[in-house]
Amino acid sequence: MADAPTGKNGKNGKSGVTRVHVLALSGESAHVRSLARSWAAGEVSVDDYRTIRTLTLEGMLSGEFASDVPGNASASPAVEASGEASKAALDDDDDEHDITAVSDQTVAEGDDTDPNFEAGVQPHRAPAPSFAPRAALIAGVVLLLLGLIILVTLA
Amino acid sequence: MSELQWDSAGLTDTGKRRAHNEDAILSRPDARLWVVADGMGGHAAGDVASRLLTEALGGLSTGGSFPEFVDRVDDALIQVNRDIRSHADEHFGGKTMGCTVVAMLSAANVGVCMWAGDSRLYRLRDGVLTQVSRDHDPLEELVERGALTPEEADEHPDSSVITRAVGGQPDLCLDCILFDIVPSDVYLLCSDGLYREVERGEMRDILLGKEPVHERVQVLLGLALERGARDNVSIIVAACEEA
Numbered sequence: 001m002a003d004a005p006t007g008k009n010g011k012n013g014k015s016g017v018t019r020v021h022v023l024a025l026s027g028e029s030a031h032v033r034s035l036a037r038s039w040a041a042g043e044v045s046v047d048d049y050r051t052i053r054t055l056t057l058e059g060m061l062s063g064e065f066a067s068d069v070p071g072n073a074s075a076s077p078a079v080e081a082s083g084e085a086s087k088a089a090l091d092d093d094d095d096e097h098d099i100t101a102v103s104d105q106t107v108a109e110g111d112d113t114d115p116n117f118e119a120g121v122q123p124h125r126a127p128a129p130s131f132a133p134r135a136a137l138i139a140g141v142v143l144l145l146l147g148l149i150i151l152v153t154l155a
Numbered sequence: 156m157s158e159l160q161w162d163s164a165g166l167t168d169t170g171k172r173r174a175h176n177e178d179a180i181l182s183r184p185d186a187r188l189w190v191v192a193d194g195m196g197g198h199a200a201g202d203v204a205s206r207l208l209t210e211a212l213g214g215l216s217t218g219g220s221f222p223e224f225v226d227r228v229d230d231a232l233i234q235v236n237r238d239i240r241s242h243a244d245e246h247f248g249g250k251t252m253g254c255t256v257v258a259m260l261s262a263a264n265v266g267v268c269m270w271a272g273d274s275r276l277y278r279l280r281d282g283v284l285t286q287v288s289r290d291h292d293p294l295e296e297l298v299e300r301g302a303l304t305p306e307e308a309d310e311h312p313d314s315s316v317i318t319r320a321v322g323g324q325p326d327l328c329l330d331c332i333l334f335d336i337v338p339s340d341v342y343l344l345c346s347d348g349l350y351r352e353v354e355r356g357e358m359r360d361i362l363l364g365k366e367p368v369h370e371r372v373q374v375l376l377g378l379a380l381e382r383g384a385r386d387n388v389s390i391i392v393a394a395c396e397e398a
Contacts, residue, residue: 061265
């Protein structure tokens, strides 16, 4: 499924089916990655994806789930066009220049307090959950889905 | 797992060519949530879209677990997608209206980046500046497949076309990346108004500086303005240290 091009200036925008994928789950989370790919292909529901994301985050927060930006992300070439952007053509006769003062909230700095997540479930203070059952659960879901996909394909 | 403390600052600027600023930023150190949105659709459309987005995220509560908070951000963005499309139908006859978004969330030593469009999250670690998000544009895939070099992509007439945006499609699907955070990491969220004017090496050198975070933001903005700032420029820098 391809993304639908959308012109930033709105001149060539159109609706279309979007492509979904999840990046960055590495190491022990290869099984999650494969499920994410299934989700990307429209074979896994958003709810399932969220369950996976939650499990992965919990695993990472507990320190049992090593994850990082994949190596190829850093090698991902940036498209830093220096050409005149189409949207820059808008209103280009105006030299108005003002720095927007953002609200207190948006410019608040250096607050060292923890986010106000519920104390009982504050992720980095929660007892480390055992990941093995989670891995088994995720692996089971993956296998089940793959089985279904194969069955549907064969049918 | 070590505790991290964050220092962050952000600026958004109209730039030198535009009449209006369609970008919006949100910095919520209380929730460890930082957002840059780049509006599209022209004045009274793009700026409405980006403002709707930052207001929605600005009002989110932080109760519950971190994964739940991530889900709430996801939900809020999906709702904003609907709101923007409704607003476009009601006020602009269905004209395309929307905004890009890049959001970074953090809890403990874990970071989450969610995005749609070509606003970016970069990470500076050990002197290396890495682009965490990947642009949603037709050229990115071609470059990844080797069909285009980055230089060719730079010259391509579609360099400003994006394939995903909040408000751009009936169903918003955000990309999401989960990553570890280590002390001394510096994160930069920005709209394309910055990286089209300031080269990656220059960004790295500025972010490597020892000045306070808000000064580094000002230096980045100053450089973009010095180069002509053809578009609105939005910058948030968030640096973490061990508490």
